[in-house]
Amino acid sequence: MSATASSTVVDPAAGIESVFREHHQRVFRAAYRITGNATDAEDVLQSVFLRLLGRRPDAAPVINLACYLHRAAVNAALDLVRIRQHSLDLPADYAGPAPRRDPRESRLLLRQAIARLSPKAAEIFVLRYFEGYDNPEIAQMLGLSVSDVAVTLHRSRARLKEEICHEH
């Protein structure tokens, strides 16, 4: 799936209702993919739009609303996963699950592993593998070079492979 980019300069506060109508599904879905549950996704949905609302009038204009919201959703969701990890006793003392891995568990572990990447690497990874942007698009969204994106992705993959591929 690829995202369409609409380039209109928009004042988010005016007509928040229509912005919400147009983009809420995408934000919710992106948050759901990262957090894995609807409660957290709703949390992210609210945060993203409230912040949009709360933006100061003199802040830089949003050029590409879809991308902006997408990234905001991704980052807010990653933050939430990180916070959740800190408050639980997790993999450091993880005693090991049953021999046959439960697929739900694998997904949870991967989500947590992604959140443990550096914020930028995590965002790039999610934009690529969950949201379906391709490397040039990501490079443009984040203001990086395409090769930077590619290298970061490669490293992230390597690290994630290592983390999820231990056997019990």
Added chain:
Amino acid sequence: MSTEERNPDLVLDQILSEIRDEPIDPAVLESAAARVRTGLGQAAGVSLRVCADYRNLIPAWLDGSLPEARRLLVEDHTRECPACRKAFQAARAPKPVAIAAPKRSAFRERWAAWAMAAALLLAAGLGGLWLWNRYGGVPEGTRATLQTVDGTLVRAAADAPPVAPGAAFGERETFRTAKGSTAVVRLRDGSLVELAERTELSVSERREGATINLAGGRIIVQAAKQRSRHLYVATEDCTVSVTGTVFSVNHGVKGSRVAVIEGEVRVTQGNQTKVLRPGEQTSTSADLEPVAVRDEFAWSRNADTYFALLKEFSVLRGKLEAIPAPGLRYSSRLLDFVPEGTVFYAAVPNFGPNLAEGHRLFREQIQQSAVLRQWWKAQTKPGGGEPPLEEMIARLRSFSDYLGREIVLASAPNAKGEHQTPLVMAEVARGGFRAFLETEMAKTKGGAPVAIVEDAAQLPLSAGNGKRLFVLLRSGVVAASIDPAQLRKAAALIDRPGSGAFSKSPFRARIEEAYRAGAGWLFSADLQPMLAARRADETLRRAGVEGPRYLVVERKEVAGKTTNSAALTFAGARNGIASWLASPAPNRALDFVSPEASFAVGAVAKAPAQMLDDLMAMFSASNRDLPSRLHGFETLTGVGLRTDLAARLGGEMAFAVDGPLLPKPSWKLVLEVSDPAGLQAAIEKLTAVAGGQLRMEKLLVGGQTFYSLRGPQAGQEAHYVFSNGFLVAAPDRTLLTRALEVRQSGDSLPRSAKFIALLPRDSHVNFSGVLYYNAGAAGEVLSGLLPGGEKLSPEQRRAAATFAATPAAVVAYGEGDRIRVAAAGSGLFGWQPEHLLLAPKFRHPK
């Protein structure tokens, strides 16, 4: 256990696509959206940009009249902004706030539950109740009781009246001593806290333990035994955690200073934790200089006299150590007179002058120190007293003046193989010895049964009743024995030195070798005759035990450093078990041991595969079916003991206890491994065969694989990891990580200055094996375990702890035909004045 060899890429992509394809129920999505939209719609009209705007809403928020939208925005903002969060919380009045509005649909259940709980708790009216529930029950009652006060102690409330002993203080109730006053306070668990002047503190208690909150001043804490609880002392900048000790905390403007007398204490400052042992101290700020531990306690009215005594002893010890030991001897004329067949030879330096000097210093010190005098009086029975001791020493002194540099004992078995009493010999350095001896004998009541002769012909043929001592004085040599036959042999040799069979024997050669290296105290034994009887034992032979020929034990002082050593020399190249110790070489297994280890043993051995061969050879002799049983085991498990296990190990190994001793000792085992993957495969095979008894798990953390083996019962587990050609095993993963860190940082035991200082001084750069111990605070525990330890007085117990707490290292060298073990020593022949405290009450000989 099954190992799925799946391509990691495939696994990753599989999970990713599962995540992407996870279905999202549209109904769920829309209901979530609806909730959010409602809030937003109302929030859209609001202009809340800066914190001040939000805080203006506090009154409305408090009484619940805030519109939904604004409340949402407030929630969101306070989540992000700690300052506003505090402002809102601070403003909460202790009365129920109807935050849990019936419009549940605007909140998620979670928020509602929080709000409900907050409302309930607030409704109780005390912030403290919230803490109660969180920490699960706080004990009732007084926290501290005033025991004694010397001066004035008041509660911190302004102008409170002085408090009398017996007064009780409650949770967090602050009290302080006035200027020039001290006081002792007793905590609920029996711990005693002594307050210096102008010291202010309060005590708080929770289920897990009590905390002394020291606002300022100095305290000494004698902590009661903390079983499952902790005792903490908290100051502004650090926390001291305690388990049964005596320590002092001094907190002032510049920071805190903690000093320990007894036991072990942990000081946490920020995110750093330090462990302090007796005599150690730490300050939280560089501006606060360390002060001698004694001085930290000096203000206490009950300064322990033990310390005064200890100080006197260390002064005495310094003086004794300053006495130069008699120099080394590089040859001995007396060797020529050793009779044939001698199997035991000892040479001790003539230390008469040293003994006298030592005694003189002791008397001097007693004169100067009242504490020491008091102690000495308590030790010696009144009237039993000093004169005999003085006299004895004086006589010894004059006796030794006549003799040469050493006194030799030689002993040979008689025809029946029994050992005889030693033949004692010395050179005579001054004339008039005979006259001196005769005078001394005359002094003894009833006449001493000593016969002095100058010619062997005058000796009787037999020993008679064995109670007479025969002394031969001839050619500047004095020889004595209760057996005239021995003396006769000696006389013959004195007349014709080097004529006896002994002069050409290998035993004599070995003794001469010891002299050439410089002899201090020398004891040597020829083991061949002793072991000859056991030659028939095949197992022993194969163990290489038959091999040793000579044992030489020495003690010498070189340039102020004393070394004790024992060397076992073999007939030829070492074989069997004796050959297991390899030549001195660097032992990198010790690099995983930290300088704080309480115990460590390391060795460089020959190849484990060969050691296994030796073992097999040894035991096959007695168990003929051993090889076939072993073969059966190997077939069953698929693991070859030699090829799969032993062959994959190298010779460097170490075992240490490195970390807390309680509740479980923190052991670690390090083995050199030449083929980690192969070894791991072999271990896995063995684990598979063990079935339910043993479980193996692997955990990948940060690129390192940690293995763990667990037995059927809880607590039976060991973890291990392969690192840099070694296998490191420990009871838990934290210890393993620590071991890896130690090696990585290079700050390991063999490189620490204090360890190197303990090693004996000699020509070797490396060693083959080492045993090191540094019990530290555990010394107290260990001394309690001594047989008869319960009978020790607290003073003696502490002395024992000091003794056990002294770090020591024993080193072994595997040389071609011998194994040598050496250790550095100290004190006057290894004796330190503190050891007197250990001795039972000193009784003078009558």
